[in-house]
Amino acid sequence: MTGAVPKADFWVGRLLTDLAPHEWEALCDGCGRCCLHKLQDEDTGVIYYTDVACRLLDPWTCRCRSYPDRLDLVPDCIQLTPAEVTQVEWLPPTCAYRRLYEGRGLAPWHPLRSGDPESVHRSGVSVRGRSLCEAQMRGDWTARIVDWPDRDHNGMVQS
Numbered sequence: 001m002t003g004a005v006p007k008a009d010f011w012v013g014r015l016l017t018d019l020a021p022h023e024w025e026a027l028c029d030g031c032g033r034c035c036l037h038k039l040q041d042e043d044t045g046v047i048y049y050t051d052v053a054c055r056l057l058d059p060w061t062c063r064c065r066s067y068p069d070r071l072d073l074v075p076d077c078i079q080l081t082p083a084e085v086t087q088v089e090w091l092p093p094t095c096a097y098r099r100l101y102e103g104r105g106l107a108p109w110h111p112l113r114s115g116d117p118e119s120v121h122r123s124g125v126s127v128r129g130r131s132l133c134e135a136q137m138r139g140d141w142t143a144r145i146v147d148w149p150d151r152d153h154n155g156m157v158q159s
Helices: 021-026 067-073 082-088 096-099
Strands: 036-040 047-053
Touching: 082 096
Parallel strands: none
Antiparallel strands: 036 047
16 A cells, blocks of 8 residues: 555545555455466366466465565566556456445455454465465366365355
8 A cells, every 4th residue: 555544435436547556456355366377278268267376476464475566576466446446357256346336245254344454364265275376286286176166264255
């Protein structure tokens, strides 16, 4: 975040394109799911999540270790913007950006609603304790496909 603190409920009734950069950044719930590697079936176009995380993802905080430099350090890292949210199919249904774009509001466990940055982890939505760093990846990537990007630790669908 760039130093400015967003006002409470700054996202309510606003388009993502109308948010200031510091407001946009504040919407990230810190789940780390966007930093998981995805595989796409060439025939069907279906996107599959793996439990393999970008080498820059801190497995405890679920935040990028080098966020300001990530685009230089990881050439295929995607800078998520309001325009990207409308175009990418791989954002998990739990993602705050996707939820707001779809008009669903922030989930109760989102840190901006709960007031607690740990709430995303307690809810089971984050990748904390459930991912492997790509540097440790060996073998078949398809063996690392998971079905939990839209589910919590208890298998409940997150809407």
